[in-house]
Amino acid sequence: MIRAFCFVAAVTLTGFGLPARAELQIQQVTSPGGIKAWLVEDHNIPFTALEIQFRGGTSLDAPGKRGSVNLMTALIEEGAGDLDSRGFAEARDGLAADFSFDSYDDGVGVSARFLTENRGAAIDLLHEALVHPRFDQDAVDRVREQVLSNLRSDEKNPDAIASDAFNAQAFGTHPYGSVGDGTIETVTALTRDDIIAAHAGALARDRVYVAASGDITAAELGLLLDRLLGDLPATGAPLPGKADWLMPAGVTVTQFPSPQSTVLFGQEGIPREDPDFFAAYILNEALGGGRFTARLMSEIREKRGLTYGIGTYLVNMDYSDLLMGQFSASNEKVAEAIMVLQAEWTKAATEGITQEELDATKTYMTGSYPLRFNGNGPIASILVGMQMDGMPIDYAVTRNAKIEAVTLEDIRRVAARLFKPDALHFVVVGQPEGL
Amino acid sequence: MPQSFGFRAAFCAALALIAGPFTPALAEPVTSFTLDNGLNVVVIEDHRAPVVVQMIWYQVGAADEPRGHSGIAHFLEHLMFKGTDKVGPNEFSATVEAQGGDDNAFTNWDYTAYFQHISADRLDMVMELEADRMRNLRLTEDDVATEREVILEERAQRTDSDPGSLLTEQMRAAQYMNHPYGIPIIGWRHEMAALSREDALSYYQRFYAPNNATLVIAGDVTPDQVRALAEKFYGPIAPTPDLPPRDRPQEPPQLAERRLTMADERVSEPYLFRTYLAPERNSGDQKEAAALTVLAHLLGGDGQTSVLARALQFDSQVAVYSTAYYDGTSIDTGSFGLVLVPSAGVSLQDAEVAMDKVIAEFLKTGPDPAALERIRMQVRAAEIYDRDDIFALANRYGEELSVGLTTDDIESWDEALGAVTAEDVMAAAENVFDRKNAVTGWLVQPGSEEGAAE
Numbered sequence: 001m002i003r004a005f006c007f008v009a010a011v012t013l014t015g016f017g018l019p020a021r022a023e024l025q026i027q028q029v030t031s032p033g034g035i036k037a038w039l040v041e042d043h044n045i046p047f048t049a050l051e052i053q054f055r056g057g058t059s060l061d062a063p064g065k066r067g068s069v070n071l072m073t074a075l076i077e078e079g080a081g082d083l084d085s086r087g088f089a090e091a092r093d094g095l096a097a098d099f100s101f102d103s104y105d106d107g108v109g110v111s112a113r114f115l116t117e118n119r120g121a122a123i124d125l126l127h128e129a130l131v132h133p134r135f136d137q138d139a140v141d142r143v144r145e146q147v148l149s150n151l152r153s154d155e156k157n158p159d160a161i162a163s164d165a166f167n168a169q170a171f172g173t174h175p176y177g178s179v180g181d182g183t184i185e186t187v188t189a190l191t192r193d194d195i196i197a198a199h200a201g202a203l204a205r206d207r208v209y210v211a212a213s214g215d216i217t218a219a220e221l222g223l224l225l226d227r228l229l230g231d232l233p234a235t236g237a238p239l240p241g242k243a244d245w246l247m248p249a250g251v252t253v254t255q256f257p258s259p260q261s262t263v264l265f266g267q268e269g270i271p272r273e274d275p276d277f278f279a280a281y282i283l284n285e286a287l288g289g290g291r292f293t294a295r296l297m298s299e300i301r302e303k304r305g306l307t308y309g310i311g312t313y314l315v316n317m318d319y320s321d322l323l324m325g326q327f328s329a330s331n332e333k334v335a336e337a338i339m340v341l342q343a344e345w346t347k348a349a350t351e352g353i354t355q356e357e358l359d360a361t362k363t364y365m366t367g368s369y370p371l372r373f374n375g376n377g378p379i380a381s382i383l384v385g386m387q388m389d390g391m392p393i394d395y396a397v398t399r400n401a402k403i404e405a406v407t408l409e410d411i412r413r414v415a416a417r418l419f420k421p422d423a424l425h426f427v428v429v430g431q432p433e434g435l
Numbered sequence: 436m437p438q439s440f441g442f443r444a445a446f447c448a449a450l451a452l453i454a455g456p457f458t459p460a461l462a463e464p465v466t467s468f469t470l471d472n473g474l475n476v477v478v479i480e481d482h483r484a485p486v487v488v489q490m491i492w493y494q495v496g497a498a499d500e501p502r503g504h505s506g507i508a509h510f511l512e513h514l515m516f517k518g519t520d521k522v523g524p525n526e527f528s529a530t531v532e533a534q535g536g537d538d539n540a541f542t543n544w545d546y547t548a549y550f551q552h553i554s555a556d557r558l559d560m561v562m563e564l565e566a567d568r569m570r571n572l573r574l575t576e577d578d579v580a581t582e583r584e585v586i587l588e589e590r591a592q593r594t595d596s597d598p599g600s601l602l603t604e605q606m607r608a609a610q611y612m613n614h615p616y617g618i619p620i621i622g623w624r625h626e627m628a629a630l631s632r633e634d635a636l637s638y639y640q641r642f643y644a645p646n647n648a649t650l651v652i653a654g655d656v657t658p659d660q661v662r663a664l665a666e667k668f669y670g671p672i673a674p675t676p677d678l679p680p681r682d683r684p685q686e687p688p689q690l691a692e693r694r695l696t697m698a699d700e701r702v703s704e705p706y707l708f709r710t711y712l713a714p715e716r717n718s719g720d721q722k723e724a725a726a727l728t729v730l731a732h733l734l735g736g737d738g739q740t741s742v743l744a745r746a747l748q749f750d751s752q753v754a755v756y757s758t759a760y761y762d763g764t765s766i767d768t769g770s771f772g773l774v775l776v777p778s779a780g781v782s783l784q785d786a787e788v789a790m791d792k793v794i795a796e797f798l799k800t801g802p803d804p805a806a807l808e809r810i811r812m813q814v815r816a817a818e819i820y821d822r823d824d825i826f827a828l829a830n831r832y833g834e835e836l837s838v839g840l841t842t843d844d845i846e847s848w849d850e851a852l853g854a855v856t857a858e859d860v861m862a863a864a865e866n867v868f869d870r871k872n873a874v875t876g877w878l879v880q881p882g883s884e885e886g887a888a889e
Binding site: 045046049078085088090093095096098113115142146148149152153154155156157256257258259260262291298304307308329330333360363364365366367370371373375376377 | 779
């Protein structure tokens with residue numbers, strides 16, 4: 001058995017200006033049954049962090065069943081196999097294992113950690129949850145009420161209102177255009193059969209990605225993968241297609257009683273595969289990174305005191321690429337903040353950034369990257385994310401060199417192409433003055 | 436979609452719900468020593484990665500502010516990034532970031548902390564920067580005026596825009612009748628608007644001193660390295676003589692339960708929140724605090740197995756959500772809290788009656804022995820899991836030392852938790868559930884029956 005797995009690749013993460021672990025070896029493990037995972041072995045602390053992602057997520061909801069994947073995911077830990085909800089929780093706590101389940105637009109995620117001494121029992125328990133969840137009617141009804149309560153709260157939450165308005169305008173009828181949690185109507189109508197169907201569609205072996213870090217060998221992980229995931233169906237529901245960008249430039253104001261306005265803004269982004277992606281990544285960090293030296297933080301917070309914080313992001317989803325940002329500002333200041341932001345957007349498009357900004361941003365990005373690998377939990381999470389994003393296993397090694405290679409010329413080229421002041425749309429929720 | 440992003444100056448929320456229930460100390464080597472000028476130094480070794488965290492904890496916080504100047508502790512924390520003779524305005528963070536590091540700060544009632552997370556070979560650089568601003572802060576009137584706008588925006592974003600935060604603020608003000616724990620860390624808006632450069636500097640000069648601080652260095656370092664660097668950079672700073680003792684006004688006996696109802700048109704789901712005064716952890720005497728920690732976990736620590744969830748969400752459908760917490764890591768009296776979000780169609784009144792019935796029942800029957808056993812297992816596991824997160828470890832030592840606990844207290848906390856018996860839990864519960872010490876808050880929609888009933 002132990003011979004049945006093989007290492008396809010092993011990469012050593014060294015050669016950083018600032019190395020993370022002296023030697024962070026990322027191995028690719030293939031189980032006897034053919035399930036792949038990335039692994040960082042570290043036997044210092046007797047536990048393992050395990051991260052699993054199933055591609056698809058809430059975007060797999062069948063027509064009229066919006067919210068079914070979300071409700072299903074919330075029900076995974078509400079009883080499995082012979083154990084009801086309480087029995088499952090007691091078994092989990094008795095092993096001191098931690099499981100969490102999460103759904104979002106592009107995936108369903110499972111995070112687990114378990115002590116080495118309890119590994120077998122913890123994996124058996126997690127297997128029951130993933131493969132044999134009970135979805136008892138009383139649990140469905142109880143958790144449904146929690147989801148409905150959250151949906152009602154969202155109706156009066158300015159962040160949720162802004163996000164809903166933004167997504168609806170950007171993506172229309174594509175699943176990205178509506179909330180994965182569903183609506184009060186759709187969630188109220190969901191049946192136990194809908195939940196069972198959502199489970200069968202979302203948790204399948206043809207879309208699973210796994211990473212582990214901690215006190216486990218490649219051989220042990222190989223066996224664990226089959227035990228944990230081998231009984232899942234081979235294929236799941238069809239994945240959605242590309243989401244067209246539908247949002248025109250402009251400002252949308254939703255009135256909401258609050259001293260502050262919440263602002264979401266965005267335009268189309270740039271795919272990760274684009275040759276200029278890294279230039280765009282640096283440019284975004286220099287302009288809209290959450291750091292105090294980033295341009296928008298400096299201009300809008302530090303110099304003018306118009307907000308507590310502002311950030312922009314290159315958001316690369318499976319079926320769309322966005323460049324978006326967010327901030328809050330007092331109702332009487334929000335118009336000025338938007339004006340400053342638009343001016344900075346134009347400046348970035350026409351002038352890019354300076355050599356000094358490029359150098360400082362590169363040093364920050366390359367230097368801080370290794371700091372992210374700070375523990376088994378974060379490492380497993382980063383490694384599964386890389387696989388979901390289609391990165392090669394040596395990405396962690398080559399990433400900084402790609403950042404270093406970006407020139408000011410690259411930045412100017414991508415700035416002119418990417419930053420479109422005439423395409424920016426602002427969704428404002430509050431009682432803004434002068435908009 | 437990005438959900439949130441972090442910025443400098445996260446004032447700690449009143450509810451200590453983020454931290455896990457069990458945060459025992461661990462088997463990593465921890466060394467501590469004191470420099471001649473009084474600076475306490477703690478070194479937590481973790482050689483898995485060449486990374487280090489520096490945290491400096493000033494033993495001063497919002498509860499030490501002069502009356503009428505609420506928010507000055509937190510405002511100063513923002514202003515500490517404005518530069519010194521050697522470091523230009525906002526250059527502090529830029530210098531750290533240029534070396535690939537991250538830095539930030541936060542303020543609580545009992546402490547103010549600054550930290551950097553950076554490659555271990557840059558520890559000397561961040562120590563030099565941090566030591567420099569312990570004494571040499573330079574502030575212009577412009578810096579102060581602009582940053583005051585930022586903290587007012589912060590208050591608008593984090594408190595005024597959130598009815599739940601406003602209710603918590605109102606309840607704390609009622610819970611602490613005399614102690615400054617009743618004053619929000621961010622400050623009352625009208626007092627924040629009046630905070631001046633002189634307020635900030637006088638607070639800074641009075642309290643920022645090596646003999647009023649704890650330095651925590653965690654990561655790929657040895658105690659000898661840290662001692663040499665600390666002596667070089669912090670050692671030359673003269674101590675402040677006659678630091679004022681941290682004697683805050685204490686609570687008188689609380690003789691009457693307080694109740695308040697806050698109506699806000701932004702409320703969708705009404706809920707009820709009950710807090711009780713609760714004894715805090717004390718050096719050499721953590722038994723009752725350990726029992727209260729276990730009590731909170733038993734009552735509301737888990738959505739499937741806790742006493743409140745079982746009674747109010749499973750055996751009956753009174754609530755959609757319930758939780759309990761104990762916040763006892765403080766210098767003065769802490770608090771114990773219960774939160775209940777009723778199901779649709781259940782009134783707050785009925786929900787509260789049901790909740791109190793569950794508490795009364797628990798006081799008769801006591802904890803399930805199996806649940807206590809599971810907690811002991813989780814405590815033991817937390818010792819292992821927690822070693823994975825060097826930042827959380829540094830944070831725990833810094834916070835607990837800043838509220839007057841010792842490294843012995845920190846390291847014996849897991850033992851104290853593991854030793855809690857059913858009788859200890861019952862005694863702690865009997866003691867804490869005294870409605871004379873309680874504040875009950877209802878958050879409601881305007882014009883609702885419940886809002887009108889008050």
